[in-house]
Amino acid sequence: MTKQFHGHELPHEALEQLFLEARSYNGWLDKDVSEEQIRHIYDLLKMGPTSANQQSARFVWCKSQDAKDRLAKHASEGNVEKIKTAPVCVIIGYDIDFHEHLPELFPHTDAKSWFEGDVEGRITQAKRNSALQGAYLMLAARALGLDCGPMSGVDLDKVTEDFFADQPQYRADWICSIGYGDKESIFDRSPRPDFEKFNRID
Template identity: 35%
Template sequence: MTNPQDDTGHAVLDGAAGDLLFRAARTASTFTDEPVGDEQVRAIHELVKWGPTSMNVQPLRVVLVRTPEARQRLVDQLMPGNKDKTSRAPLVAVLAADHGFDEHLPVVFPNAPWVGALFADQAVRDRTAEFNAGIQVGYFILGVRAVGLAAGPMSGFDADGINREFFPDGRHRVLAVVNIGRPGPDAWRERLPRLAYEQVVTSV
């Protein structure tokens, strides 16, 4: 099976896949009442886990906020414009960087015990966790779209407050909060312009 090509002759995603993941995909602000089950979240993970990270460290951790009590604790830490839509979303995920990701390196590299020494320095470990989990947040959003759901990622929150509420041991640090579900009425705001190729790409 061959990939379709654009007018430059380069292989690209087919139109439907490109629309689903990128061109037609939008950040959702409203959702239907249809629940999001664990099997759907597992399907997201089974896609997202294949995204590359530095030395396969995989520091992203996902907390599914399902109980009313936990949902309220989260909503209390959000900016006013994010509170109502998060209260109503079928599922909310808190995405965090695990700064103790090196605990799992013996599983990832069972025959290379020296790998752990690369992250013995706390500053190196912190930078690695934040950078790679940040990349994985992008994968997670694409994974949500790929299984036919809409994502509403947010950064408008009190990070220290969320960390106190959900990660009091200090090992995990929140990066994003993502509402997940089927898009509801008036889910999309007007799409804002994107930078052109010439504004983004330079050659040296």
């Protein structure tokens, strides 16, 4: 029998760590992020929901200096040092052939057939669900006491060519540095809109 878990509201301290006081960091303390921590992040983020359990995100964890230097070559000038000096920088990509894994990941129906012959539809699905998984990655990292520095200022075509050359069905989408953030590197928080500005309840 599946164990039923009924959620409860997290303490305010947890909300501060995940959202209210969390920031996007531009610099990092000289403190390692271990492979064990990386695996723990993944083991948390993979539990977040995706459509038909697609799990369409593909991650490259650039931890060695060589990998970070390679990635930094494809970044805009302002992002080079953010990548090179981070303990780890993750490439968040997506697999346009994610449907090939659905017999294993969504076994109770023939979900693979839903996506066969529709490449554009699969790209839309893969982008949407891998973006969700990237957000789960950031929350997982923050939940484990780490900080994040998400970035889109890279040449994604070159990142794809460099890091996914042997997997032509994969595409890079954005990157995120992870580590212990240097508080001196953050800017003043930008304004956040009130509910009424971008929301309505029908």
